[in-house]
Amino acid sequence: MIKIITKLVLKPVAKAVYRPVIEGLDRVPRKGGVILAINHLSFIDSVVIPLTAPRPISFLAKAEYFTGTGFKGRLSRSFFRAIDAVPVQRGEAHLAQAALNAALEVLKEGRAFGIYPEGTRSLDGRLYRGKTGVAWLALTAGVPVVPVALAGTEKILPVGKRRPRLRKVTVKFGEPLDFSELHGQAGSARARRQVTDEVMRAIQELSGQEPAEVYNEVPKAA
Template identity: 75%
Template sequence: MLDLATRLVLKPLARGIWRPSIEGVEHVPRKGGVILASNHLSFIDSVVIPLTAPRRVHFLAKAEYFTGTGLKGALSRGFFQGIGAVPVERGTYRSAQASLERALEILEDGKAFGIYPEGTRSLDGRLYRGKTGVAWLALTAGVPVVPVALEGPEEILPVGKRVPRLKKVTVRFGEPLHFDELHGQARSLKARRQVTDEVMAAIQRLSGQEVARTYNEVPKAA
C-alpha cells in the first residue's frame, strides 16, 4: 500500500515540484538484489534517490524517525515508510554490524538497497574515501553495485535548514559493477578495499567531484 502511494503520489509530486534531471535509469536492474552506492551531500539524498529510481530503494534510517507520537510522529513514520526507509539503531559498533546484517537481509530478499560509502555528508563538496561496508555487502550477497552521483541536493536542503528549497537536482545512475570473481571474499581486507575503491572511482566519474584522500569523519561536538 505504501509502495503504491509512493509511486502514485510522492514520486509525481516531487518530480513536478523539483523537476529533477535523471540520467541512466536503464542501468538499474528492475529485479533482484542490487546496491545503489551514492555520493552524499545532503540529508535529503535519501529522499531524492528513492523518488527518482525506477524501483523501490531501501535506506537505513534512524529509529527516531519511526517512534514519534501524535500527528507529527505519524506523518514522519508514514513518510519514511513510504520511501522505503528501514529503522535501525545507531551509534555503536554493535549497531553498525546490525545495520549491515539488516542491509544483507534486504539484498537477499531480492530488493534494492541504497548506501553512502563515505559514511556521512560531505560538507565541502569533495568526494571522500569510501568505507568498506559496501564491499562487504556486495561480496557477501553476490549482487551488483550501481554507482549513483547526486548534484545539487545540498542546495535543496543545506546543512542546518529544515525547509527544502526549490533548486535543481541531477541524479545519474551508472552502469552496474559486477564482482563475481571476488564473491565469497568478504573477509579479505584487500578484496574489500579493491571493491570499495572501484565503486568510489565510478561515483567520481559520474559526479566529477574533487577527490579527498581521507575518510570523512563526523565533526565532534564542541
C-alpha cells in the first residue's frame, strides 16, 4: 500500500509543489541492472531521487532511518521500506560489506541501485573523494554507472531543521559510464580507485562543485 501511495500520490504532489528541474532522464537505462552514483547534500536526497528517477531506485540508507520511534520513526521506516532501501550501519567494515552484498543482489535481479560515493552528506557544499564501494559494485555486477548531480536539496532541509522549505531543486542524470573492460577486477585496489575517480569526475562535471580531494568522514561523537 505504501508503495502505491508513493507512486500515485506522493510523487506527483512533490513534483507539483517543488517543480524540480530534471535533466537527462533519457540517459537512465529503463531495464537491467544499473547504478546511480549521486552527490550527497541533504537527508532529503534519499527522497528526491526516488521521486524524480524514471524507474524505481533502491539505495543504501542509514540504519537509523529504520529504527526511529513514535510517529516520525514509523513514517520514516515505512517510506524507506516502500522504496526498497537497504539499511547500513556506518563505521564498521564488515557491516558495510554486508550492505554492498545486499546491493549486489539488487543489481543481479536487474534492478537499479543508488549510492552516495562520498559516504555521508557534504556540509560545506564541496564534492568529497569517493569511496570505492561504487566501483566494487560496478566491477562485480558488470553494470553501467549513471552519474547524478543534485543541487538545492540542502536548502530544502538544512542541517538541524525539521520542516522542509520550498526551494529550487535540480537533478541532472549523466551519460552512463561503461566499465566492462574492467569487469571482474573488483579485487584490484587500483581498478576500484580508477573507476571511482572516473565516477566522481563525472559527478563533478554535472554538479560544478569544488572538489575537496579528501574523504568526508562522519563527525565523531563528543
